[in-house]
Amino acid sequence: MTAATDTLRPIRNPNARRRRSPLARWFRRNERVALGLVGFVGFVLLWEFGSRSGFVDAFFFSKPSSIVSAAIREVQLPRFWNDVRVSAFEFAAGYFVAIAIAVPLGIIFGWYRRLSYMADPWLNLFNSLPRIALLPLIVLWVGLGVESKITVVFLGAFFSVIIPTVQGVRTVDRRFLDVARSFGASQRRLFTSVVAPATVPFIATGLRLGLGRALIGVVVGELYAQTDGLGVMIGKASNNIQPDRMFFAIIIFTVTGVVGVEGLRRVERYFDRWRPRLEEQP
Amino acid sequence: MAAQSGQLARRTHPPAERPRGVPLATEPLLFGILGFVVVLVLWEAAVDAGLVRSALMSSPTRIVGAGVADFSSGVIWPHIETSFQEWGVGFAVALVTGIPLGLALGMFRRVEYLFDPWLSALYATPTVALAPLIILLFGVGIESKYVVVFLEAFITMTISTIAGAHAADRRHLETAKSFGASKSLTFRSVILPSSVPFMITGVRIGAGRALVGVIVAEFIASNIGLGFYISINGTTLNASRVMLGILLLGGFGIVVGQLIRRLERRFDKWRPAIH
Amino acid sequence: MLKEGLALSARDVRMEYRDPTTRDRLVAIERMDLDIRQGEFAAIVGPSGCGKSTFLKIVNGLLPASEGEIEVRRPDHGKDHAMVFQDSSLFPWYTVIGNVSYGLVCQGVSRREANERAKPLIKLVGLEGFETKYPYQLSGGMQQRANLARALTVDPEILLMDEPFAALDAQTREIMQVELLRIWSQAQKTVLFITHQIDEAIFLSDRVIVMSARPGRILADIPIDLPRPRGLELKRTPEFTAYEDQVWKLIASQLTTAGQAAVA
Numbered sequence: 118m119t120a121a122t123d124t125l126r127p128i129r130n131p132n133a134r135r136r137r138s139p140l141a142r143w144f145r146r147n148e149r150v151a152l153g154l155v156g157f158v159g160f161v162l163l164w165e166f167g168s169r170s171g172f173v174d175a176f177f178f179s180k181p182s183s184i185v186s187a188a189i190r191e192v193q194l195p196r197f198w199n200d201v202r203v204s205a206f207e208f209a210a211g212y213f214v215a216i217a218i219a220v221p222l223g224i225i226f227g228w229y230r231r232l233s234y235m236a237d238p239w240l241n242l243f244n245s246l247p248r249i250a251l252l253p254l255i256v257l258w259v260g261l262g263v264e265s266k267i268t269v270v271f272l273g274a275f276f277s278v279i280i281p282t283v284q285g286v287r288t289v290d291r292r293f294l295d296v297a298r299s300f301g302a303s304q305r306r307l308f309t310s311v312v313a314p315a316t317v318p319f320i321a322t323g324l325r326l327g328l329g330r331a332l333i334g335v336v337v338g339e340l341y342a343q344t345d346g347l348g349v350m351i352g353k354a355s356n357n358i359q360p361d362r363m364f365f366a367i368i369i370f371t372v373t374g375v376v377g378v379e380g381l382r383r384v385e386r387y388f389d390r391w392r393p394r395l396e397e398q399p
Numbered sequence: 400m401a402a403q404s405g406q407l408a409r410r411t412h413p414p415a416e417r418p419r420g421v422p423l424a425t426e427p428l429l430f431g432i433l434g435f436v437v438v439l440v441l442w443e444a445a446v447d448a449g450l451v452r453s454a455l456m457s458s459p460t461r462i463v464g465a466g467v468a469d470f471s472s473g474v475i476w477p478h479i480e481t482s483f484q485e486w487g488v489g490f491a492v493a494l495v496t497g498i499p500l501g502l503a504l505g506m507f508r509r510v511e512y513l514f515d516p517w518l519s520a521l522y523a524t525p526t527v528a529l530a531p532l533i534i535l536l537f538g539v540g541i542e543s544k545y546v547v548v549f550l551e552a553f554i555t556m557t558i559s560t561i562a563g564a565h566a567a568d569r570r571h572l573e574t575a576k577s578f579g580a581s582k583s584l585t586f587r588s589v590i591l592p593s594s595v596p597f598m599i600t601g602v603r604i605g606a607g608r609a610l611v612g613v614i615v616a617e618f619i620a621s622n623i624g625l626g627f628y629i630s631i632n633g634t635t636l637n638a639s640r641v642m643l644g645i646l647l648l649g650g651f652g653i654v655v656g657q658l659i660r661r662l663e664r665r666f667d668k669w670r671p672a673i674h
Numbered sequence: 675m676l677k678e679g680l681a682l683s684a685r686d687v688r689m690e691y692r693d694p695t696t697r698d699r700l701v702a703i704e705r706m707d708l709d710i711r712q713g714e715f716a717a718i719v720g721p722s723g724c725g726k727s728t729f730l731k732i733v734n735g736l737l738p739a740s741e742g743e744i745e746v747r748r749p750d751h752g753k754d755h756a757m758v759f760q761d762s763s764l765f766p767w768y769t770v771i772g773n774v775s776y777g778l779v780c781q782g783v784s785r786r787e788a789n790e791r792a793k794p795l796i797k798l799v800g801l802e803g804f805e806t807k808y809p810y811q812l813s814g815g816m817q818q819r820a821n822l823a824r825a826l827t828v829d830p831e832i833l834l835m836d837e838p839f840a841a842l843d844a845q846t847r848e849i850m851q852v853e854l855l856r857i858w859s860q861a862q863k864t865v866l867f868i869t870h871q872i873d874e875a876i877f878l879s880d881r882v883i884v885m886s887a888r889p890g891r892i893l894a895d896i897p898i899d900l901p902r903p904r905g906l907e908l909k910r911t912p913e914f915t916a917y918e919d920q921v922w923k924l925i926a927s928q929l930t931t932a933g934q935a936a937v938a
Contacts, residue, residue: 152512160517177536234427235434245656246649247611250626252618253633254641257455292763299734299757300777300828310776314767333525337615340531341630348528352619355531367528374523391767393810 179360184368187361197350201369204335204346207263208373211270212331219278219327220320224312226279227286244280248272249333252341266338266346273330278323285319286312318392321385328377332370457638462646465639475628479647482613482625485541486651489548490609497556497605498598504557505564506590518561521554527615539620544613551612552605559601563594595666603659610652676745681832681864682710682733687742689728701889702728703739708883708892710832710866712747715858717867717875719921720885721928726868729890730757730836733866752829753777758821761841764809770796770820771805777828788827795823798857815846822857832864839874848906851877855904872925873909876900876917884921887928894924 144151161181167173168180175183191197226233226240248269255268293311302310339348347366354363439459445451446458453461469475504511530547537543567590575585617626629644676683689703702725710716718726731737733744734757746754756777764773774796775788783791796805799819809817818838825833839847851874858865869875875882876898884894900913908914 148509149512149515152509153516156513157516159513177532231426231430234430235437237427238431238435239438242649242653245607245653246645247607247614247652249611249618250614250629250645250648253630254638254645257633257636257638257641292759293765295731295736296757296759296763296765297776297780299736299759300780301753302780306780310765310768310779314765329523329525333527333611336525336528337618340528340615341618351528352531355535358535360532363532367524370528371520371524374525375520378523391769391808391810 176358177360179364183361184364187359188365191362191365200345200347200350200366203263203344204339204348207266207270207338207346208331208335210263211267211334212274212327214267215271215274215327215331216278216324219275219323220282223279223282223320223323224286224316227283227316228312230287233283233287240276240280240283243272244276248276248330249337252338256342261342261344263344265342266335269338270331270334273334274327277327277330278320281319281323281326282316285316289315314388314391317388318385321381321388325378325381325385328381329374332374336370453638454636455638457642461639462642465637465643469640469643475643475647477623478625478628478644481541481623482617482648483651485544485548485616485624486609486613489545489612490552490606492545493549493552493556493605493609494602497553497601498560501557501560501598501601502564502591502594505561505594506586511561518554518558522558526550526554527611530612530616530619534616534620544616544621544624547616548609548612552609555605555608556598556601559597559604560594563597563601564590566597567593596663599659599663599666603656603663606655606659607652610648610655614648676747677709679711680709681712681714681747682708682866683745684708684729684733685743687729687732687739687744689725689732689737690740703732704889704891706742706890706892710864712831712864713862714881715865715867715879716881716883717869717879718883718885719869719872719875719925720890721887721925722870723888724885724928725888725890726885727836730834730866730868733832734834747831749829749831752831753781754830755832755834756825756828756830758818758825758833758835758838760837761814761818762809764817764820764824766809769806769808770801770812773809773820774823774827776824781828792823792827795826796820798826798860799823800853813846814842815850818842818850819853822854826857826861826863830863832866835865835867837868837870840869840871847871847874852906854878855902859903872918872921873914876914876921877904877909882917882921884924893928894921896920 164173164178165181168175168178173180179187226236251272252265252269255265255272259265259268289312293315294307297307297311335346336348336351339346340352343349343352347369350366351363354360354366442456443458443460446453446456446461457465504514527547529550533546533550534543537546571589571593572585575589580588613624614626614629617624618630621627625644625648629641629648632638632640632644684706687703687706688701690699690701692699706729718729720726728737732739733746734755748754765776768776771789771792775783775785775792778788778791779785793805796802799822801816801819801823804812804816804820809820812820821838839850842850855878865878867875867878879898882896882898883892884896885891886893896917898917900908900917
């Protein structure tokens, strides 16, 4: 056995605690946030100094400090606030009307099988169609005003919401329906106690997808039919080669998107509190 | 109990031909065709009866007519070719850059953390808003379209691929580790196979977004391509040609989507069916 | 009319259905004649696919039988029957108390009163302190305790149990068997219990009904003459193993015929 001993290696227990400085320990615990922050700040600095040194063409790409000063100038202009108001209205009207119609309709389609078979080809057609392509047609029908943007926002969100809703109702676990029926649940109770809770996660996914689509609808609608709104501001700022103003307007959309998605996630988590949370991978 | 046995719940059962809730296999197809045809017929009838103006609403037969005219005269081909080229180049470049980048970021956690805020922000941004700037930078020619299309497809593919690289089952990773697999073997034998479904999903969604990029870029500045064809016919009140263009784009989207879905199923053979 | 002292009576129940894809006619249950006395604990055992679960669904009214008649005694208070389903049939979106009171809420009882009335049953099944937990936070055994309580709250004449312990590990299963007997002796219900586990059927029941392979029919109706209250040590007595042998031989004969049929 002596021959074998020299091949033995000590096994280091990976879980053994090593002594680390408090800073290193903090870093290990908050690695994600810390590195994210580094990435964010680092890129902003690179952009800023690259621009100042002439490495990045400031004429086209501006620089963070210019964007900030453009933002400060803009928020003092009534025109800017008018653009924000118009875009916000178009977004809200299109998105919420889409939800108000898509959710109930999706539930009906999901519940009545034959109805959903009839609607399926149209839903699939419109869902795989880039709805943005409908813009010229929409402008043809309702003109260049806010109606055209509301319509395109609506179409963007509607199909993103209705398709998962239908799927959610259709895939409700039969077992739970059996349980409810065996306890003599009324049709209404069947809906409120089984169909609705089981479908909520699907609807939430749809709302999140729809939010992104609705924002794209606002931007493209306004770029296409330029009347008022932040999309118009983006278009005009690019034509006049004012990238600082343009980036400021885009950042507004980004923030809306990020905040909206995060807000919906919160709501979703509230409705989903009965579901085991997936453990964060360390 | 004996005295109060009067009340009874009684159920008699007539012979049942088919238990409720069991659909016939042909039902979806039957009702699907029915729903499709009914809408087309109503549309045509409404236009023919003069309930809606044909210049605005067109009708199924008028769309077919426009298609026959423009295909036989050949005027539509350059538009189709240009759009297809824009889509193909932008999509292909996004494919060969987005997937390796996604895998790399997915493998190296800390690098991913560095990029995470930017990727999330770009994901939430309607990136088509950058189209005017890109057109300004690269000119109104086809190059700017490549860039817009690339950007649209690239982000989706990268993010899906990262998610895929994370989806590797920890037990499989541990198995590889316990057999002493090298980093590259672990990558090939565990991480890559488990991320393929995510990649393909990203490719499918990216293909759709690339098409959006084609359309928007052509809307904003171009004199050729299907997006231009739709938009110019919209301003000249030619609804039939607008719808023809939309259907061509939609049809292309559906065909590409179906092809990728088929690929998806092929790569997923080892996975048990969920349904 | 239902005879005195009977809780359930099934006559000539036959079940056949058409396979939706192959369109073949399949006979799930050939013929079932079954009387269950009030307060009796009866178990149906049979090879898998013999139609025992289908029979329970018919009794429960979830499936219409093709032919035949089933009568269930309707008590003066409470429901005529309630079902304890297989594992993970608790609504995952309700807490324990929400699940247990569900049957009452379905009958139109107010949420508050239903919760009050559910409490003693939660205590009876030993889930006190877990009222506000969601099903995913419970172990398999605890989930089935809640499942049992949910059925008991509606105060049924007959408790229908569809392989309630099938998904539990061997030890939990034995604990739950003892628990079920304790709860049964306190709640005083008629029980119709479906299982494919022979020792479980014998240990729990006054009567074991053995079903044939598909198409299902009754092969034997064996009264289990073992003293109550029963403890797990009963399973090691010669009387118990004799019953096990008897039932196993009946089922084994079915398995071989089914196997031969499959080969032929």
